[in-house]
Amino acid sequence: MAGLSLRCGDCGVLLRSVEEAQAHAEATNHANFSESTEAVLNLVCAACGKPCRSQTEVDLHTKRTGHTEFTDKTMEAAKPIDLEAAPPKPAGEAMDVDASASAEPQGEVVVVEMIERVMICGRLWVAKSVESWWLFASGRDGGAGGNSTIEGAINWLSEHQEDPDIDEPLLVPANTITEANKPSLSPEEMKIKAQELRERARKKKEEEERRMEREREKERIRIGKELLEAKRIEEDNERKRMIELRRLEKEEEKRAREKIRQKLEEDKAERRRKLGLPPEDPAAPKPSAPPPVEEKKSALPVRPATKAERMRDCLRNLKQQNKDDDAKVKRAFQTLLTYIGNVAKNPDEEKFRKIRLSNATFQERVGNLHGGIEFLQLCGFEKLEGNEFLFLARDKVDKAVLNTAGAELNSAITNPFFGVL
Incomplete structure (x- = not known):
């Protein structure tokens, strides 16, 4: 059976002619081609008439348009491939219309089908670059109209690559396709332009990320x-x-x-x-209490002791009662500071607000020392359950009092002359 296509040995894509194989080689640097008896798919959308050359194109078209009905016209359009290479084209004519793919004129309109492949913004565009050029040249979608340069086509494509109908075939007036509208850039210049567009897209992405x-x-x-x-x-x-x-x-x-x-x-x-x-008459006058004996007033006003002073007295008494054992006193101060610090940091934890008085460690470090339990009671702890526990209720936790107690303990620990006088 005669060959109906050329298969790329590197990527497996099927190509309809030698010209398509040459364009594919220039775009991908693939050079391993062989003749195949398998025809290039020609699946035509029943809704809009768009031809698709692979199942991937069918899936993309369905995703963009929702069209699901396709007619297989592969064998109708299949014809033996001509292995004779076409003569090279002069510079400036790298893109051309495939005669087998060009649609017949329909009144004033033709469908532009191209075979050139162009790498734009990291994507391999097939035929669409020239379609966008015609779109730009014809003045559609805000195009300049009459600007028949491939640079304009590439710029238009980079700006409209996210349009939902970007893969749809383009309908343009037949009288606009003339020799003057052919692209004027060589493939090398097109690659440079594509690199510039990729750089522009990268900068735009960086700005968006910032x-x-x-x-x-x-x-x-x-x-x-x-x-x-x-x-x-x-x-x-x-x-x-x-x-x-x-x-x-x-x-x-x-x-x-x-x-x-x-x-x-x-x-x-x-x-x-x-x-x-x-019964006692409530209206009867009650005997008045004897007048109080006036005491000799001191020249200095009597000021009630504050809670901080009472805490300081407890710590001073504890140190004076054990003045011969500095290590024992320091350990007691550190233990009290640990109890107070745990309650201040975790007031909702009941285990830090409840102390068993019969605990051997507590008795050795604090309970047996005069002033230790009194200090905790000044911080808000109360004896419960037959003096078995010291407990600080959650609603009686006063952080200001706990901070004062911590300050007094730090002073007692760091001051070497505390309790000496």
Whole structure:
């Protein structure tokens, strides 16, 4: 059977003529061709009439247009291949219309089918570069009209390569195809232009990446500000909750005192009844308390001891009671600092807010030393369950008090003269 195509031994593509094989070799540097009895596919779209030469082109056309019906006209268009090479073309005529592929004139319009392959922006374009040239030359889609240079075609193609109809065959007026409209660039010049377009596309991509990086940085800054604002609102809400808890505690204490007063009044009335005394008249004047004895006032005002001073006294007493064993005192201070630091860093962890008094390590380092447990109680710890545990309730965790305790412990550890005087 006579050969119907040429097969590239390097990539396996089927070519219809020697001219196509030469164009393929120039575009890909492949040089291993052999005659094949397999015809080049000619699958025509039933919806728009676009011919596709491979299943890959069919898939791409279906993806872009949604057309799924194709008619196989491979054997209708197949004809024996002519292995006689055509004479070389002069410079400036590297692109030409394949006579077998050119559509017949349909009134005023023809379908431009090209065989030249051009590498544009990293993509191997087949025939479309010259179609875009005609599109640019005819003034379609904002083209200049009459500008019949391949440079204009390449520029137009780089700007419209993402158009959904980029792979559709081009219809142009038949009277516009003249000898004057042939490309004027050689293949080498076309490759240089393609390299320039690739460089332009690379720079555009870098600019887009820099712009996206700036946008991401702005988004990170915005998220950071939102997190800081959310943290501030959370702290405000926590502070308001603590204030409300203290108010409720005071009201509860006031109610408890009122109940105790009423109970005392009832007990007093019961005792008077048992003794046979008349009930006390609430309107009767009560004996006034004896005037207080005036004490000699000191010249200096009496200031109540602050919690920090009481903590300092506990630590001073602990060191003075064990002044002969500096290592023991320092270990006790370090243990207390660890307890306070764990609660300050993890106030929601109950294991850091609960200390078993019978623990041997705790008793050896803190519990048996005078002032150790008192210091923890000043920090908010309370004895629970028959004095078995020291426990700090979550709602009684006061970071200001814990920070003060930590400062006093650091001072006691680092100051060599602490507790000496």
